Every structure is written in C-alpha cells, then in structure tokens.
Amino acid sequence: MCQECKELIDPKEEKLDGIIARFKHGKGALIPVLQEAQELYGYLPEHVIKRISRGLRIPIAKVYGVVTFYAQFRLAPMGRNVISVCLGTACHVRGGAKVLEAIEKTTKIKDGQTSADGQYTLEIVNCIGACGLAPVMSINGNVHGRLNPEQIPGILAEYK
Ligand code: FES
Incomplete structure (x- = not known):
C-alpha cells in the first residue's frame, strides 16, 4: 500500500x-x-x-x-460532564427523585441522554458507595452529597 x-x-x-x-x-x-x-x-x-x-x-x-x-452501549458520544445521580435505596429514601427532577429541569435531558450542546450526559445509578451522604450525585467522578434540589443549578453551573 x-x-x-x-x-x-x-x-x-x-x-x-x-x-x-x-x-x-x-x-x-x-x-x-x-x-x-x-x-x-x-x-x-x-x-x-x-x-x-x-x-x-x-x-x-x-x-x-x-x-x-444493553444499557452499557451508547449510540451517541458522552457529554463533557457526566452526571451520575443515585437512586439507590438510601438516596431514594432521602429525596433522590427530587434531585433527579431538578437535574432534568436544569439540563433538559433525561436518563441516558446527552444535552444538544454536548455539555452534559445524565445517567441514573444505583449506589455509588456514599450512602452516608445521601442523596448524592457525582459529576465526572466528583461526589456531591446531602443535596437538595435548590442547589442543583449552582452545582451544575460550576461544570460549564
Ligand atoms: S444509595 Fe446512593 S450512594 Fe448508596
């Protein structure tokens, strides 16, 4: 050749x-x-x-x-920031669903989706081993705990 x-x-x-x-x-x-x-x-x-x-x-x-x-396969590229929101038992009991709702509202994406500008990918996970900090999410591996929905826009803005 x-x-x-x-x-x-x-x-x-x-x-x-x-x-x-x-x-x-x-x-x-x-x-x-x-x-x-x-x-x-x-x-x-x-x-x-x-x-x-x-x-x-x-x-x-x-x-x-x-x-x-299989959920492990992706048909679209991941966003620059991967948000993993936990809905495991401890996080669920402490309001994980409300945190998820706030994330969905802020990013305008749902589980498994990437925002149109490539900024965020959202995924729901079952436990990230930080139950004592429930409810939690991690962004690019950084754990944010004891969340309340009002904090979400501010935290996500840090990753723009
Ligand atoms: S259940 Fe959410 S970190 Fe364990």
Whole structure:
C-alpha cells in the first residue's frame, strides 16, 4: 500500500478491523467486539456498527438489537460532564427523585441522554458507595452529597 493510501486510512478503523478479526471465529463475538469498539470510539457510531455487522456477518438489525438492549452501549458520544445521580435505596429514601427532577429541569435531558450542546450526559445509578451522604450525585467522578434540589443549578453551573 502506498504512503498516500495509508494516510487516508483512519487509524481507528484499522484497530477496529483488528478487534473484529480477533473475535471473528469464536462464538458470542458480538458483545466483546461492541465493548472494545466502544472503548476505542467512546460510543458506537453508525459506520462502526455497519463495519462490525459486515465483519462478523451478523445482520445490522441484530447488531442494533443488541446495542439498544444493553444499557452499557451508547449510540451517541458522552457529554463533557457526566452526571451520575443515585437512586439507590438510601438516596431514594432521602429525596433522590427530587434531585433527579431538578437535574432534568436544569439540563433538559433525561436518563441516558446527552444535552444538544454536548455539555452534559445524565445517567441514573444505583449506589455509588456514599450512602452516608445521601442523596448524592457525582459529576465526572466528583461526589456531591446531602443535596437538595435548590442547589442543583449552582452545582451544575460550576461544570460549564
Ligand atoms: S444509595 Fe446512593 S450512594 Fe448508596
């Protein structure tokens, strides 16, 4: 292959082909390939799903079926700030749902969504191991505890 052609090839695509080739002949290849592809791209863009479908010879509808069934797979890139709001038992009992409502209202997104400006991704989690601080959320791994809904706009503004 000439140098010009090499430069035209997306290095991530080469890696993706390597991932597909590694799992291609085994059983149950789809999920590990999707996991590694998501690690590589940060999410699963349409062209990646098509390439996986072709590479593993699995119908594209089936690949989409698996991607949409498992919460671990994302079809859109993550926002710059990932908000994980806890609705585990301790947080739920101490008003986690109201905190979630305030986050949804401030960011205008719901669980699993990313805001149109790419600023926030919201996810609901079950326990982040800080039950003593309930209700809690974490933003990019920073834990905010003993929350009340009124604090939410101010805290989120710190991450703009
Ligand atoms: S239940 Fe929310 S941190 Fe444990």
